[in-house]
Amino acid sequence: MTSPDLIHELKASRPAAPAGLRASVRAIATEETARSPWPAFRLPVRRLAVVAMPAMVALAIVSAGVLGLARSDGPTQALRDETLESGRAAGTTQTNKDTAEAAPATDPLYGVPAPQPQSSAIGPTDDRAQRISATLTVEVSDSEAVSRAAQDALDLTRRLGGHVVSASVATGEEGSAALTVRVPVARVQEAIVQLSALGRIVAQQVMIDDLQEGLDAYQRSERSVRAQIAVVVAKLESQTLDAETRARLESRLRNLRTDLLVLRRNIAGTKAEARMATIQLAVVTPDALGAVPVPSRLDRTVDEAVNVLLWEGVVALAIAIVAAPFALVAFAAWLGRRLYRRREEDRLLAT
Numbered sequence: 001m002t003s004p005d006l007i008h009e010l011k012a013s014r015p016a017a018p019a020g021l022r023a024s025v026r027a028i029a030t031e032e033t034a035r036s037p038w039p040a041f042r043l044p045v046r047r048l049a050v051v052a053m054p055a056m057v058a059l060a061i062v063s064a065g066v067l068g069l070a071r072s073d074g075p076t077q078a079l080r081d082e083t084l085e086s087g088r089a090a091g092t093t094q095t096n097k098d099t100a101e102a103a104p105a106t107d108p109l110y111g112v113p114a115p116q117p118q119s120s121a122i123g124p125t126d127d128r129a130q131r132i133s134a135t136l137t138v139e140v141s142d143s144e145a146v147s148r149a150a151q152d153a154l155d156l157t158r159r160l161g162g163h164v165v166s167a168s169v170a171t172g173e174e175g176s177a178a179l180t181v182r183v184p185v186a187r188v189q190e191a192i193v194q195l196s197a198l199g200r201i202v203a204q205q206v207m208i209d210d211l212q213e214g215l216d217a218y219q220r221s222e223r224s225v226r227a228q229i230a231v232v233v234a235k236l237e238s239q240t241l242d243a244e245t246r247a248r249l250e251s252r253l254r255n256l257r258t259d260l261l262v263l264r265r266n267i268a269g270t271k272a273e274a275r276m277a278t279i280q281l282a283v284v285t286p287d288a289l290g291a292v293p294v295p296s297r298l299d300r301t302v303d304e305a306v307n308v309l310l311w312e313g314v315v316a317l318a319i320a321i322v323a324a325p326f327a328l329v330a331f332a333a334w335l336g337r338r339l340y341r342r343r344e345e346d347r348l349l350a351t
Contacts, residue, residue, distance in 0.1 A: 024348060063308070129211040129274035132188055137282040138199035143175030149198040149283045150177040156194055157181040162276070177283040188277040195281055202284070215270045222263045229256045 140149050150169045157164060162183030169177040183191045196204065232253045236246065 028348075061309070063312075129215045129270060130185070131209040131211050131273050132185055132277035133207050133209075134188070134192055134277065134279045135203070135205045135282075136192065136195055136201070136279065137203040137284065138196065139202050139284055139286060140199040142285060143171045143173070145199070146175035146177050146283050146285060147171060150179060152198060153177075153179050153181070153195055153281055153283075156191065157183060160184065160187045160191055162187075162191070165278070175285050177281075179281040179283075181279050181281070182276040183279060185275060185277050188279070191277075191279060195279065199283065211270050211274050215267065215274075218263050218267045218270065222260065222267065225256050225260045225263060229253060229260065232256065 138149065140146055147169060150167070154164060154167065160183045162181055165180040165182060167177075167179050169175075181191075192204075192206070232249050235241070236249055236253070241249070
């Protein structure tokens with residue numbers, strides 16, 4: 001049998017649908033047409049997802065980069081303010097009350113205003129004996145500057161009429177120096193100002209302890225002992241005493257003279273303590289303090305962009321959490337409709 005004959009036979013033997021099935025199909029078509037008068041529009045979900053997901057990721061990255069670049073100046077200003085505030089707090093003089101330091105100049109290490117040395121508002125009282133001690137910490141640029149600052153501090157101490165109690169200078173990557181000097185109380189404010197000018201003030205503390213009450217007590221005791229000594233000496237010189245009484249008075253005189261010697265030493269030591277002030281100076285480098293340099297513009301931009309991406313991720317997660325119940329309801333409705341249509345198709349085919 002040739003191909004044309006075979007085609008003719010197939011067309012001649014084409015099965016005809018029953019009249020009932022034709023009627024059912026026409027009814028379904030009429031029902032669908034009445035249900036949706038507008039032509040059905042189906043979105044290519046897969047293709048749309050393939051295009052939309054990379055576009056959303058690219059948009060998030062671009063927006064994060066733009067916001068990071070726009071906000072990259074914010075942390076710098078905050079860091080400058082924080083450094084200035086810490087420098088002022090560290091440069092505060094502390095005794096019975098705090099006095100803040102002014103900061104008009106610029107710090108060469110950080111490029112921000114730095115506290116400048118000022119004459120301390122706390123000074124000695126002329127008519128009272130006082131113990132004055134100060135602790136200073138100044139920061140210099142490198143190890144060589146540490147050595148220079150230490151030598152300048154020693155020369156300054158000698159010029160002011162003071163002396164060095166102890167000195168320790170260490171060089172290297174994290175150079176530092178620790179000095180303890182004593183200067184006349186009358187020149188302690190000058191010493192603090194000039195020592196503070198050796199570098200950037202990191203910490204400054206001045207303490208004053210009053211010694212006048214103790215000195216007055218020693219002096220009263222001295223006058224009392226001297227009066228007792230005068231009475232004992234007068235008795236020994238003006239009266240005829242027996243051997244026992246004389247021995248007792250001489251023993252008492254020796255004890256009084258010993259007490260007088262101790263009191264005079266205490267008075268001399270208190271006055272010497274009040275004449276000289278003790279200053280402890282520490283000279284350090286930024287590495288020794290663990291100073292953190294200001295990050296570059298690129299680093300700040302990257303950090304801000306990462307922060308923006310993190311916030312975008314948080315927002316996306318929040319939206320997903322809120323939309324999850326609605327998505328589950330929509331998926332359940334779609335699945336139910338699909339199962340219903342499949343069942344209807346199976347029922348129609350089985351008719």
